[in-house]
Amino acid sequence: MCLMQTAPPGPVGDLTCDLLDEREFQTELRVLYSEVTIFATRFIQDSAVRLEYLTRARAFQQKLEAAVRNGEMTAKEAARRANRMRNALLEI
Secondary structure (H helix, E strand, O other), X not given: OOOOOOOOOOOOOOHHHHHHHHHHHHHHXXXXXXXXXXXXXXXXXXXXXXXXXXXXXXXXXXXXXXXXXXXXOOHHHHHHHHHHHHXXXXXX
């Protein structure tokens, strides 16, 4: 539960936290795709393989966006998942 204070008359309930979570999620998606693109450009020489890698990364991003949109996970959960994927990529 978010206990962030808002000035009256401001958003009610968790609306402010939901907006912040959505921003965090969108930021994590941008960072993830940026890292994926950098990795693909630097380390995948074969253009067909690189394109497939980027296509799969975009599909992962769209899957997360759909899961949030359909209520299967929260924006915060999806942001964490995108962050874990990015961290795993950086460990390679």
